Amino acid sequence: MSKQRVLSGVQPTGNLHLGNYLGAIRNWVEIQQEYDNFFCVVDLHAITVPHNPKELADNTLKMGALYLACGIDLDCSTIFVQSHVKAHSELTWLLNCITPLNWLERMIQFKEKAVKQGENVSVGLLDYPVLMAADILLYDADKVPVGEDQKQHLELTRDIAVRINDKFGKKKQPILKLPEPMIRKQGARVMSLTDGTKKMSKSDPSELSRISLLDSPDEIKRKIKKCKTDPVKGLTFDDPERPECNNLLTLYQLLSGKTKEAVATECQDMGWGQFKPLLTETTIEALKPIQDKYQEIMDNRDYLNSLLKDGADQAAEVANNTLSRVQNALGFLTVDN
């Protein structure tokens, strides 16, 4: 039996933080051997909010390097840049024309981002989930590993696929495959270091709220030193009154690779003065191999560029096939080559 297909992506905006790593990429790495994987750098999504053209290409390349540095293995995974495979934009248009406007208006992430932006909300921001649906549906993905915040977008993707299949498909031969979200419990929602009730986010104006994968040991030390805690001695998981405590213990657990039980026992009598240096050391150690590998890859940009080109060629083969299937179902005139 052939392997099931996985597709996922991250936007090339800013540096990856521990939320992106623990909520998404680390899971990609852990499961990749069991699947046939496509991981894209979603640069078209990155321009749905105002962006700096001088930084886009560089950030895209860096994100590709980070995928590799985090352990994506090219023997079972394809890494590519979304805008290099034209079918993503084309399928988005076709899906746009069958997606009801009110499905998009109720997307939580759109509403949150629109409020943050005020006046200048682009059509692209509203359309963001349809582009994401195209990303997934083009590859007939079975599984989509993401953090908790993307669940609603996955539901929308399924709704769009069902609508296309119902309207244009034959009963026994669906046009598009329905994907399943793959959301891990642990790490699905890494919280801000400055407020344990808010998720760690690239768009938080305070750098102190997140640890980036490329932060230096000194930066990591400073951020953990300043992070929000509480006055209680003894550290415990899952106390709703202590969101920061739960978040920091979870970070320690995931980065140390220990079990939850082992961490609960180890930290039950600790105060913050003892725990913070421990978390600092663990974080620095967990990130060091990623940072070293990242440097190595970035020192060899030609290799990285050629790898992304090969990735785009492989991805385009699959994506163009699906695009043709949808075009045919929708009744477009085909050109004879």
Ligand code: AMP
């Ligand atoms: P983004 O930064 O929005 O491009 O997100 C990239 C991936 O990281 C998605 O799969 C998100 O669900 C995941 N992610 C982002 N922030 C967090 C967080 N604070 N905790 C867990 N996962 C996250």
Ligand code: TRP
């Ligand atoms: N919207 C996702 C995020 O912010 C990124 C993304 C775009 C994505 N296309 C995707 C994730 C396809 C999974 C599959 O995290």
